Amino acid sequence: MxxxxxxxxxxLSRKLPKDRIIxxxxxxxxxxxxxxxxxxxxxxxxxxxxxxxxxxxxxxxxxxxxxxxxxxxxxxxxxxxxxxxxxxxxxxxxxxxxxxxxxxxxxxxxxxxxxxxxxxxxxxxxxxxxxxxxxxxxxxxxxxxxxxxxxxxxxxxxxxxxxxxxxxxxxxxxxxxxxxxxxxxxxxxxxxxxxxxxxxxxxxxxxxxxxxxxxxxxxxxxxxxxxxxxxxxxxxxxxxxxxxxxxxxxxxxxxxxxxxxxxxxxxxxxxxxxxxxxxxxxxxxxxxxxxxxxxxxxxxxxxxxxxxxxxxxxxxxxxxxxxxxxxxxxxxxxxxxxxxxxxDIVPEENVGTGITVERLKGEIEFKNVSFSYDGYNQVLKDISFHVYPGEHVAIVGPSGVGKTTLLSLILCFYKPSSGEIYFDGRPASDYEVGSLRRRIGYVSQDPLLISGNIMQNLKYGNPDATQEQVIWAAMAAGIHQFIQSLPAGYETEIGEKGVKLSQGQKQRLSIARALVKEPDVLVLDEPSSALDRLTEKSLFQILPTLIRNKTLFVVSNRLSAIKEVHKILVLNENTIVATGTHQSLIESNPYYRKFVVTAD
Ligand SMILES: Nc1ncnc2c1ncn2[C@@H]1O[C@H](COP(=O)(O)OP(=O)(O)O)[C@@H](O)[C@H]1O
Ligand SMILES: [Mg+2]
The missing domain is CATH 1.20.1560.10 (ABC transporter type 1, transmembrane domain)
Structure with missing residues (x-):
């Protein structure tokens, strides 16, 4: 002692510590x-x-x-x-x-x-x-x-x-x-x-x-x-x-x-x-x-x-x-x-200022977008693509290439280091960011649910949704039957005090939650990574037809998820190396052929 x-x-000899935040x-x-x-x-x-x-x-x-x-x-x-x-x-x-x-x-x-x-x-x-x-x-x-x-x-x-x-x-x-x-x-x-x-x-x-x-x-x-x-x-x-x-x-x-x-x-x-x-x-x-x-x-x-x-x-x-x-x-x-x-921390840009979006047509364009988290290491380099309203796009590429990062940019979580992202022909920075995000349905790679019952979770993005809407979304995500099998159905508590869910069940709930929001653009980050082949297959048989008129971005290396989309962006070494449909890429791109075949 x-x-x-x-x-x-x-x-007496203590000095002021370094403030971690500033x-x-x-x-x-x-x-x-x-x-x-x-x-x-x-x-x-x-x-x-x-x-x-x-x-x-x-x-x-x-x-x-x-x-x-x-x-x-x-x-x-x-x-x-x-x-x-x-x-x-x-x-x-x-x-x-x-x-x-x-x-x-x-x-x-x-x-x-x-x-x-x-x-x-x-x-x-x-x-x-x-x-x-x-x-x-x-x-x-x-x-x-x-x-x-x-x-x-x-x-x-x-x-x-x-x-x-x-x-x-x-x-x-x-x-x-x-x-x-x-x-x-x-x-x-x-x-x-x-x-x-x-x-x-x-x-x-x-x-x-x-x-x-x-x-x-x-x-x-x-x-x-x-x-x-x-x-x-x-x-x-x-x-x-x-x-x-x-x-x-x-x-x-x-x-x-x-x-x-x-x-x-x-x-x-x-x-x-x-x-x-x-x-x-x-x-x-x-x-x-x-x-x-x-x-x-x-x-x-x-x-x-x-x-x-x-x-x-x-x-x-x-x-x-x-x-x-x-x-x-x-x-x-x-x-x-x-x-x-x-x-003193500067808040996110465009909170409360800019154009409030009621609906998006769903046209999204990346023009020479580069991005780095730390200012040194480029995660995305010179990304350009144009997606038209209602188009379904898959993003394919090895782990760590920047797929999640690209989706984060669509959600305006970060600002590109250079280049510009356009929604319906206008730069993202013109919009009020909250209203823009309200029109985008997002399923993150690691699905997060809040405490409360299943119904509350599903209505998280749209508290006014009707019972029918919720059930429709749950059916589309292939989780309705499971929910009904639970003792209290949609009223079942989940989270720390309630029923524990598997990763795959969480993923499907998270997809349903995004659908209940009735977004104009749907962004899915490896939504079927924890699903078995059969469930995955039936999910991607139903989902694309249900959201036929909505713009879809899906990050996945699974064949059933990308086979039918209108456009595939192949990412490698921080940039897009090829674009096309599954058929055209299989024929023309050896990297894609090797990647998708080995991935599936
Ligand atoms: N929040 C972050 N801060 C700093 N670097 C990050 C962050 N998130 C991801 N990265 C880095 O960015 C790169 C791309 O990550 P990510 O977009 O998650 O890849 P993918 O989804 O293709 O697996 C990785 O090298 C990762 O280390
Ligand atoms: Mg990822």
Whole structure:
């Protein structure tokens, strides 16, 4: 076990971590980041103001009490005025009650203000996150993002908590206290004031350290969340490779780092608090020493010394509050910086702008389209083809050649590095991207279903679909009979809490879901990879006739899927090497002949 001093030393030497999202360790200024909070606060400021007024009101109520006490002692008790006693007691009672009531309401209003602003930020952030470009999600782990989208928001609550109002009231008390000290004895007041810069500098020094440690702590927590999510979602892999202990060890090592940072933070904070709280004690002792000397010399009175000592509390109480708060502030700043990094991400292009598509004719053209994920390695090179409305197109090629990537470009998940994609004769960038995607039915290579029942899943892209439409689509995808054989039919729950489906059943559900959407363009990525030959054959016997007038892209190397299509694009080495029908390619293209024969 390391000693306290080791933790302190390590804690003091921590630097700001590199933010995974912005890819660097320097953030925008606090002023710029605070601007991100402005819209949320301005939406709810009234509730915050109500809470603030109540705090000021509560502090004001504290002021007359000593005066009333003086009145009680001098004018009631010492003057033996019994008839005034009831009134004074009632007044004190009334003030005490009003104070308690105001404080109760203030807590409620501030909690509500804080809650509503937080909820608003959370809402905005989630909406933004789902509009981040697809590439953003390719580069960031799910667990990590989950943590950043939820936990970091809690850290910024500080900015709209009642602490802010207490900072103002304490600052006012501090200024008032200092003035009183100067009024009482300016020489001692100067001596006390000399201590304040010391306090200021130690706060500044420790603030920087706490800032870095807060960042480190939050980042490490997000890493823990990411590892945990990864382990839980790949539990079959862990079991199959009997790597449970290794997985736990890996998780524990990240958790230990988190604990280490937390302990370092505690050590640094405790030293910071020691520095902050020792200043007032030193000041008090010095005042006592000098005051006693002056009294002995006959230059000062005992009463003045006692009063001065009492008023020191008026200065150091708030000063200490402000100093400790500014350390807490560092945590909130770190959270704000992390949230702001998310606010700064440029959303997908053409969300909410451009032409809204009601229907597509289904004409799609690629003109010299090249694409690279990372800017270096070309995945697709100079792809050109023209597909007319209602044409059925197959994309064929070896694994890793870029077939899925090509479909992702049709869905506008990414923008081509060069060249242009046209829908119905217009560049893709002219359209509102959501409305364009609404007209495209997509079956991904790895079909994803949501929790809920089968009906809800099938209606995912078209919640208004009728029962008949859904059954029609399920029949077309060859899954209707299976669904009917389930105990609750279309109402059967699937997912974590329900029936488990095979990969092939998922694929067919996913095809049916795309059909229920009644798209104008259907995009299928190896839709039959998990189906047996017979099922596959019957699927491709029915499907093409059912969607005769719709444009179809199907990625597949299976003969039954590509035999009947109007056009086949053969991909090899990142580009289209041949185009034609199955018959013409078999006759003219040796590569295709070899590929399809060996593939099937
Ligand atoms: N999200 C991604 N980020 C970076 N590279 C990717 C991504 N997806 C695929 N790739 C790369 O692009 C190439 C083509 O992949 P893909 O389109 O999935 O091939 P196919 O579907 O033909 O098997 C591969 O080399 C793969 O490593
Ligand atoms: Mg693929």
């Amino acid at each position: 390391d000693s306290w001093f080791t933790y302190l030393k390590q804690g 890819g660097k360790e320097n953030y925008s200024s606090i002023k710029t980041n605070l601007k991100n909070l402005r819209p949320f606060i301005s939406r709810h400021w009234r509730k915050g103001l109500l809470g603030s007024i109540l705090i000021f009101f509560t502090s004001l109520l504290g002021f007359p009490q000593p005066l009333i006490f003086r009145y009680l002692v001098d004018n009631v008790i010492l003057s033996r005025q019994l008839e005034l006693l009831v009134g004074v007691i009632l007044l004190l009672l009334g003030i005490a009650l009003a104070e308690k009531l105001a404080s109760l309401l203030q807590q409620f209003y501030f909690a509500r203000f804080e809650q509503e602003v937080t909820l608003d930020i959370q809402h905005d952030l989630l909406e933004r996150a789902l509009h981040f470009p697809k590439s953003f999600f390719d580069h960031n782990e799910t667990g990590y993002l989950m943590h950043r989208l939820s936990s970091d928001v809690q850290g910024v609550r500080w900015f709209f908590s009642s602490t802010i109002v207490y900072i103002i009231t304490n600052f006012l008390r501090f200024v008032g206290g200092i003035s009183l000290l100067f009024y009482l004895e300016w020489r001692l007041a100067i001596m006390v004031s000399v201590m304040l810069p010391g306090l200021w500098f130690s706060v500044r020094y420790f603030s920087g350290k706490i800032h870095a440690l807060s960042h480190q702590g939050m980042e490490q927590q997000a890493i823990v969340a990411s590892r945990l999510q990864e382990s839980l979602s790949s539990v079959s892999l862990i079991k199959a490779f009997s790597s449970e202990f290794r997985a736990v060890r890996c998780l524990m090592s990240e958790l230990k780092t988190a604990f280490q940072i937390s302990l370092e933070r505690t050590s640094v904070s405790s030293v910071a608090n020691l520095a902050i709280s020792s200043m007032p004690s030193i000041a008090r002792t010095m005042v006592l020493a000098l005051g006693a000397y002056w009294i002995i010399q006959g230059q000062w009175t005992l009463g003045s010394l006692l009063a001065f000592q009492a008023y020191l509390g008026y200065v150091f109480g708030p000063a200490q509050f402000l100093a400790t708060t500014s350390l807490q502030f560092q945590n909130a700043v770190a959270a704000l910086e992390r949230i702001s990094a998310l606010f």
